[in-house]
Amino acid sequence: MTSQLIGVEHRKTATSKTAPHYDVIVVGVGSMGSAACWFLAKRGYKVLGLEKFTTPHEQGSHTGQSRLVRKSYFEHPDYVPLLARAYQNWRLLEAEMTSTFYQPTGILYAGKPDHETMSGLKQSAAMYQIPLKKIPPSEAGSQYPLFRFPSDFEVILEADAGFVSPENTIIAYSQDAIKKGATILTNSAIDTWKVEAGRVEVKTDSTTYTSDKLIITAGAWTSQLIPALPTSLTVTRQVVAWLDVEDQTAFALGDFPCWLVEDPELGTFYGFPVLPSSEYPGPTGLKLAHHFPGEKTNPDFADRSIQEKDAEALRHFVKNYIPAAGHTFRAFKSCLYTNSVDRNFIIDQLPGYDNRVTVACGFSGHGFKFVPVVGEILADLAMKGRTDLPIHFLRLNRF
Numbered sequence: 001m002t003s004q005l006i007g008v009e010h011r012k013t014a015t016s017k018t019a020p021h022y023d024v025i026v027v028g029v030g031s032m033g034s035a036a037c038w039f040l041a042k043r044g045y046k047v048l049g050l051e052k053f054t055t056p057h058e059q060g061s062h063t064g065q066s067r068l069v070r071k072s073y074f075e076h077p078d079y080v081p082l083l084a085r086a087y088q089n090w091r092l093l094e095a096e097m098t099s100t101f102y103q104p105t106g107i108l109y110a111g112k113p114d115h116e117t118m119s120g121l122k123q124s125a126a127m128y129q130i131p132l133k134k135i136p137p138s139e140a141g142s143q144y145p146l147f148r149f150p151s152d153f154e155v156i157l158e159a160d161a162g163f164v165s166p167e168n169t170i171i172a173y174s175q176d177a178i179k180k181g182a183t184i185l186t187n188s189a190i191d192t193w194k195v196e197a198g199r200v201e202v203k204t205d206s207t208t209y210t211s212d213k214l215i216i217t218a219g220a221w222t223s224q225l226i227p228a229l230p231t232s233l234t235v236t237r238q239v240v241a242w243l244d245v246e247d248q249t250a251f252a253l254g255d256f257p258c259w260l261v262e263d264p265e266l267g268t269f270y271g272f273p274v275l276p277s278s279e280y281p282g283p284t285g286l287k288l289a290h291h292f293p294g295e296k297t298n299p300d301f302a303d304r305s306i307q308e309k310d311a312e313a314l315r316h317f318v319k320n321y322i323p324a325a326g327h328t329f330r331a332f333k334s335c336l337y338t339n340s341v342d343r344n345f346i347i348d349q350l351p352g353y354d355n356r357v358t359v360a361c362g363f364s365g366h367g368f369k370f371v372p373v374v375g376e377i378l379a380d381l382a383m384k385g386r387t388d389l390p391i392h393f394l395r396l397n398r399f
């Protein structure tokens with residue numbers, strides 16, 4: 001069974017202006033922060049998670065019901081060993097929660113054979129022996145009758161790939177972290193932090209908290225909290241949509257795969273099967289999105305309304321590639337990418353703070369599948385000062 005947990009408030013009212021001292025404070029209990037709290041609590045540390053909104057919420061990078069999980073990583077083959085650990089840690093979460101998070105629907109990739117996405121995924125698969133199944137063009141139509149691919153496209157299925165629900169994951173990690181002893185306070189925005197006299201001090205508008213170590217997982221708000229980050233981050237507004245398909249069973253989970261298609265003119269589109277609303281709260285319908293660098297925005301003032309232009313490229317895509325899905329949109333949501341300069345993640349200790357401050361940010365629209373391994377890495381870096389997991393290419397010294 002998939003997790004059916006729903007969001008809850010974990011706020012406890014601080015009784016004094018100065019709270020107890022913690023081993024570690026996690027600022028931002030969203031995707032990465034909730035997993036960090038879980039790993040830290042599991043290891044027995046006294047951990048405090050402070051979240052500006054609720055866990056989860058719709059203002060940051062984790063709204064929208066589903067996130068692709070895949071291993072033949074076209075972005076950079078160095079991610080593959082981290083993905084192997086992420087897959088293990090998804091299973092660990094499932095075992096501890098006796099619940100299903102990862103749904104291995106398979107992902108169908110389609111695009112011109114020499115497109116960098118197609119060549120990148122084949123390269124990663126070859127380097128790390130990841131099974132991929134090439135679907136001959138003559139068979140693509142009969143095997144996947146709901147898709148229409150141009151005759152010069154290559155079609156590839158990655159079977160051990162699929163999706164997870166970001167909301168269900170964050171709820172599970174944060175609720176179980178609390179069960180394991182963590183304190184997680186929602187509606188607690190950090191205004192300032194500093195390292196002084198051998199300890200960390202963070203302040204909300206009403207309370208000062210202290211700890212030995214600090215982890216900042218503030219997503220789109222990272223630049224506000226770390227103005228001296230030695231590189232820049234760009235926040236973009238991204239739109240996801242749900243189509244009101246007539247034949248829901250044909251597109252249902254179990255019968256229809258996740259997919260990622262490279263249109264030669266408009267770029268990358270991706271989507272998911274129709275999910276049962278009992279297990280995946282939110283809009284029902286065929287979800288799809290355009291993975292393009294959306295318009296730059298400020299997380300505090302991002303335009304959450306949906307304009308006709310947001311639907312244009314999606315309409316064009318559906319008409320050409322999945323015509324059976326129709327053209328009636330049922331719902332839209334906007335969400336934020338936090339892009340690093342090279343689109344690779346940033347996971348490191350911040351220089352100049354006596355190894356007390358660890359940051360994870362810049363997940364550039366492809367970070368969620370790594371949540372369980374990033375949580376582990378953050379717990380390692382913050383409390384041991386090092387990790388055995390291969391994050392050399394994600395360190396700050398590359399800038």
Ligand SMILES: Cc1cc2nc3c(=O)[nH]c(=O)nc-3n(C[C@H](O)[C@H](O)[C@H](O)COP(=O)(O)OP(=O)(O)OC[C@H]3O[C@@H](n4cnc5c(N)ncnc54)[C@H](O)[C@@H]3O)c2cc1C
Pocket residue numbers: 027028029030031032033050051052053060061062064066067068069166188189190191217218219220221222225238239240289335336337360361362363364365366367368369370
């Ligand atoms: C539309 C869309 C589609 C995506 N699709 C995929 C996909 O298919 N596969 C995939 O792997 N990834 C995908 N991603 C990327 C993935 O969702 C993100 O990389 C990931 O959610 C980033 O996690 P985060 O912890 O950095 O940010 P968040 O989850 O937003 O967490 C940051 C948290 O910090 C809190 N915070 C900020 N400032 C403060 C403060 N001052 N005090 C206290 N708390 C604070 C915020 O409220 C927030 O809860 C997608 C992203 C989007 C937007």
